[in-house]
Amino acid sequence: MYCNYQEIIAEIRSRSLVRISVAVAQDKGVLAAIKLVQDAGIGEAVLVGDASLIRPLMEEVGLSANTRIIHEVEDSKAALKAVSLVKKGQAHVLMKGLINSSEFLRAVLHKEKGLRTGRLLSHLGAFEVPGEKKLLFITDGGMNIAPTLLEKKQILINAMLALHAMGIPDPKVALLTANEVVNEKMPATLDAKSLVEMSNHGDLPKGLVEGPIALDVAVSLAAAKHKGLDSKIAGNVDLIVVPNIETGNALAKSLLYFAKSKMAGIILGATHPIVMTSRAEAPEGKLNSIALACLVNSQ
Numbered sequence: 001m002y003c004n005y006q007e008i009i010a011e012i013r014s015r016s017l018v019r020i021s022v023a024v025a026q027d028k029g030v031l032a033a034i035k036l037v038q039d040a041g042i043g044e045a046v047l048v049g050d051a052s053l054i055r056p057l058m059e060e061v062g063l064s065a066n067t068r069i070i071h072e073v074e075d076s077k078a079a080l081k082a083v084s085l086v087k088k089g090q091a092h093v094l095m096k097g098l099i100n101s102s103e104f105l106r107a108v109l110h111k112e113k114g115l116r117t118g119r120l121l122s123h124l125g126a127f128e129v130p131g132e133k134k135l136l137f138i139t140d141g142g143m144n145i146a147p148t149l150l151e152k153k154q155i156l157i158n159a160m161l162a163l164h165a166m167g168i169p170d171p172k173v174a175l176l177t178a179n180e181v182v183n184e185k186m187p188a189t190l191d192a193k194s195l196v197e198m199s200n201h202g203d204l205p206k207g208l209v210e211g212p213i214a215l216d217v218a219v220s221l222a223a224a225k226h227k228g229l230d231s232k233i234a235g236n237v238d239l240i241v242v243p244n245i246e247t248g249n250a251l252a253k254s255l256l257y258f259a260k261s262k263m264a265g266i267i268l269g270a271t272h273p274i275v276m277t278s279r280a281e282a283p284e285g286k287l288n289s290i291a292l293a294c295l296v297n298s299q
Contacts, residue, residue, distance in 0.1 A: 001134045001168065005262065005288045009068065012042040018294040020045045020275075021091035023082035023107065024075050024099035026053035029279060032061045033286030040287070042294055046091055048072055048082040049098070075099050079107035083114060093293045095275040099193050108270055115270035120144070120154040122269055124162055125248075126292055127255050128262040137171075137239040137256075141248020142265060149191045152241065153198060158268035159239055160205040163206055164237050165296045172233035174240045175211025176219035181231060182212060188243035195241075207239075215240075215251075264288035266296065273297050276288065 002008050012018065020037065022030060025047035031054070035042045040209030044067070047054055051071040058067065072078040079099055085091040094115070105121070108114050123142030126135050139159040144151060156173070163171040175192035182189045192211030199209035210233050214285045216223040242248035255261040266289060267274035273293035277286050 001191060002166070003134055004128045005264065007289060008288075008291045009040050009042055012291060012294045013040065017041075018043040018297060019091040020081040020095050020290060020293075021085040022047050022095045022097050023049070023079040023104060024097040025049040025069075026057060027098040027279070028057050028061060028283070029283055029286065030049060030095065030097045031063050033055050033290060034067070034281040035061050035063045036283055036287040037290055038064060038067075040291075043093075043293060045095075046070060046082075046085055048078045048085070050078075065180060076103060076107070079104050080110065081275055083110070085224050087113065087115060088277045092297045093273055093275060093289065093290065096271075096277070098279075101276065101283070105274065108274065115272060115274075117268040119272055120151055120157045122155040122266055123265055124159050124268050125263055126288075127263045129255060129259055130139075130261065134169055134238070136237070138248060138252060139239065139241055141242055141245060141252050143267070144243075145245045146158065146245070149194055152191055152243075153204070153223075154269070155242055156195060156204060159241070160207050161209075162268050163239060164205060168238055171207040172234060172236055172240040173207055173209040173211075173284045174211065174213045174237045176240050176242050177212035178217065179214050180212055180217065180227070186212075188212065189284075192245070199287060211241075221233075232285055241257075262288060264292045266293045 020043050032117045034045045048070045050073045051069045072081055085093045122140040125138045134164045140155045177188045182193050189212040196209055198204050215236050218237045224231040224234035267276050273296045275289045275293050277289050
């Protein structure tokens with residue numbers, strides 16, 4: 001169980017360095033994050049992209065001149081090369097640089113050269129919430145818009161396997177809905193009931209899955225007792241599975257803007273973890289996402 005990102009970074013530092021393959025690396029924010037990664041002693045990078053644009057930015061952010069660069073000016077080819085380094089085992093984590101997300105994901109999902117596993121790609125967010133005793137994980141608030149029941153199953157599998165890899169062998173999972181009553185007029189409650197049944201039948205990774213469950217019960221034992229609910233995860237939840245992207249987006253931004261939380265996010269479902277942060281994300285936030293990816297990969 002990790003309370004904050006500093007604990008994750010300290011854990012990764014105790015292991016062997018993780019190599020990060022950056023696709024289209026001529027981005028100042030990304031290179032500043034790689035500098036933080038190197039300074040923290042948790043990883044090293046291979047920078048794929050236009051060397052004439054990368055080198056001056058490296059100098060600007062103070063990144064070591066010894067950092068390896070693979071020169072490729074065409075974005076699509078640079079993305080495929082960065083993916084191939086991971087596929088061949090020459091890097092362990094893939095990171096998006098200055099390239100359109102759809103073009104980047106095309107390289108990830110390339111039939112011959114990509115990192116396909118047959119699983120759905122999904123987003124896992126990790127939140128360091130002030131005053132809380134451990135990180136809170138949320139999926140999928142960043143990729144899949146309105147997942148079907150079978151897609152929710154894949155999203156849940158991705159997230160639970162990632163938590164296992166982080167050293168959380170029995171994650172406590174809340175299938176988020178508006179309340180705890182199964183209601184045919186609320187499809188999310190029907191899906192939650194089905195996912196709990198899948199877990200009970202051993203069709204999901206090991207963990208304690210509850211739902212339908214509202215946010216107050218998931219995060220507060222007092223709320224569960226007030227409602228007269230016998231929840232085994234209330235107030236101690238590890239992972240919240242949201243019913244759609246709007247719920248996940250609103251929950252995440254509420255934590256960031258109202259609770260002043262710190263967030264990291266990675267893409268799961270490929271052969272290796274993927275870092276695909278917003279260009280507006282600060283270098284520290286990018287560092288946290290890289291650290292999370294390194295933790296998932298390093299087990």
